[in-house]
Amino acid sequence: IALKSPDGRTPEQQLEQLLREVERLQEDQQKSLSVLMELLNKEGIESITREALTKDEKAWLEEHFQDQVFPV
Numbered sequence: 001i002a003l004k005s006p007d008g009r010t011p012e013q014q015l016e017q018l019l020r021e022v023e024r025l026q027e028d029q030q031k032s033l034s035v036l037m038e039l040l041n042k043e044g045i046e047s048i049t050r051e052a053l054t055k056d057e058k059a060w061l062e063e064h065f066q067d068q069v070f071p072v
Contacts, residue, residue: 004010009017037047053061 002010005014040046050058
């Protein structure tokens with residue numbers, strides 16, 4: 001496609017700019033997540049993997065999610 005947008009950019013140029021912006025947003029998101037996780041950790045709140053849960057904890061979590069979170 002060789003048509004240019006009203007601002008004079010080709011589709012390729014538009015995609016390149018979009019990809020740069022997405023990369024910047026992803027970097028910002030990761031930085032924010034790192035800061036948040038550090039702050040939560042300082043308050044004694046940890047993130048664990050599903051594999052670290054017991055069978056009973058997984059069952060409770062599944063039920064809680066289905067009853068309280070998913071319906072929203």
